[in-house]
Amino acid sequence: MKKISSLLLVSIFAGAITLGAYKLFIEKPNYALVTEANQPTTFNTSYTPTSAKGAGINEVDFTIAAEKTVNAVVHVKNVAVSSGPTSLMDFFYGSGGSQRAQVGTGSGVIITPDGYIVTNNHVVAKASQLQITLNNNKTYEAELVGADPTTDVALLKIDAEESLPYLAFGDSDNTKIGEWVLAVGNPFNLTSTVTAGIVSAKARNLGRNQSFIQTDAAVNPGNSGGALVNTNGDLVGINTAISSQTGSYVGYSFAIPSNIAKKIVEDIMEYGNVRKGVLGISSVQPNSSYALENGLSEVDGVYVNKIEEDSGADDADLKEGDVIKMVDNIRVRKFPDLTGYISSKRPGDKIQVKVDRGGEEIIAYVTLKEVQTIQLPMIGLTVKDVSKEDQKKFKIKEGVKITDVPERLKGYGLEGKILIGLDDEKIEDKEDAKNLFSQISRYGTTSLTILNEDGERERIIFQ
Incomplete structure (x- = not known):
């Protein structure tokens, strides 16, 4: 027993000597020296638990939204008939040529089970025939119910035998920058194409005082009029345009917000025109x-x-x-x-x-x-019909009042004056003025006849 105890004490003593020798002679010190003049960089980090599935796209399920959407998005075929010279003989001798069918394509979204379809106005403009193809390859002739070129929204109708799948309008005001969205359409005649992206910006102005949703979901020619939906499958926009120098997608696309499209559609269905x-x-x-x-x-x-x-x-x-x-x-x-x-x-x-x-x-x-005012073509004056007070003040019965002018004409003092003539033509009201100004040539001279606040006539010539 004494022999075993002696061996145990010797083993413990030998191990202590070995560990002490390693610490003293072999292991190198590892010190971090921090001075007041050279403080370490500090990072504030989030302590939000990380998902086991990873961050971002892996946590989003697009399948439900895609399943809801693809059957409600249709292919729109626009057949327009044009005529003109088809040969040099036709061009020089004016034989009139022959009529030719021009075909354009786009997308549309079914918004009611009885066959109302919303699309872009530019997809169906000047059409002599409109053809709709559903996702199940059934084809129907479509009727243009109404359109608003200003917002680029059009409403079509097809008569189907059965109830159709459709999308409900969502509230585009509730979309958030960074939110996932899907663009569904028919680019390059490839039916039922789904692409994903995020809302990149809201209220984007493309130079027409409109308000678009900007996304980075891939949109190409043929997607116009298709659906922009959130991950719940709610329709939050109608895909309309891309920003590109090549004509193909380069990273930015734009959609009409669903709240605007819904209002235009409801106006067309209820009033037959758009009330702004x-x-x-x-x-x-x-x-x-x-x-x-x-x-x-x-x-x-x-x-x-x-x-x-x-x-x-x-x-x-x-x-x-x-x-x-x-x-x-x-x-x-x-x-x-x-x-x-x-x-x-x-x-x-x-x-x-x-x-x-x-x-x-x-x-x-x-x-x-x-809307009481209109902007006149070419020159850009904003005018309204004269009121009873204006008629009394200026001693006139006809004409339009200039309410605003473009930046380049600010120094002419035109605001508040009455426009009564263009060249040799009399102006009676704002619609009359709109028609006359639309006929102005870019290359000639134009004279405006105006009444000032003293009732004196002034003539302004534009070249």
Whole structure:
């Protein structure tokens, strides 16, 4: 027993000597020296648990949305008949040539089980025949119910024997930047194509004061009129355009928000035309020389540069210089935010407008009115029919009042004057003015006859 105890003590003593020798002579010290002059870089990290499946796309299931959508998206075939010379003999001797069928294709979305289909106006424009092919390869002739070129929305109708799969409009105001979406359509005649992306931006203006949803879901020629849906399969947009120098997709695509498309469709179905309500204000382009000179280029909101008389904004006592910050529950940072929301409303609708007036928050309730002004082609003047007060003041019965002018004409002092003639033609009302201005040649001279506030006639010549 004593022998075993002695061996155990010797083993323990030998192990201690070995460990001490390693620590003292072999192991190298590993020190981190931190001084006040050279502080280590600090990173703030999130402590949110990481999914076992990974982050981002792996956690999203697109299959349900795709299954809901593909059968409600159709192929649209537009057959247009054109005529013209088909040979040099026809061109030089004017024999008239022959008629030719031109075929265009696009997509559409079934929105009711009885066969109403929404698409883009440019997909069906000038069509002599419209043909719809469903995902099950059944083909129908379609009727154009109505269209709005301004918003590029058109409504078609087919008569099917059975109830059709359809998509319900979602609320595009609730879409969020970074949210996953699917684009469904028929690019290059490839039926039922589904691509995925995210909402890249909202209220994107492409130069027409419209408000588009921007996505990075792949959209190509043929996708126009197709569906943009969220992961629940709700229709949040109608795919319309791409940003490209080649004609093919390069990373950006744009869709009409579903709230605007829904309103246009409902107007066509109920009234036969589109009823557009307006707030009655004009703003300034943030990058214009006027905005830069007056410190308006960095305004967070919509700066009210002018109030149209007899408009809803005028009735609600909005003021020039107000900055619109919100409409109802929609945050307004730029003009397309405002126009996009107003485009989903009708004349007679009442909205809440929150403005910043010299640092004071003002809330006004504005009843939208019918569009009272039009922008004349070529020159770009904005005019309205003369009121009874104008007739009395200027001692006239006909003519149109100039309410706004483009930036390049600001120095002519035209605002508030009465336009009564174009060249040798008399102008009676705004529709008359629109027709006459659309006939202006780009290469000749044009003279405008105007009455000033003293009732004196002025003539302005444009070249």
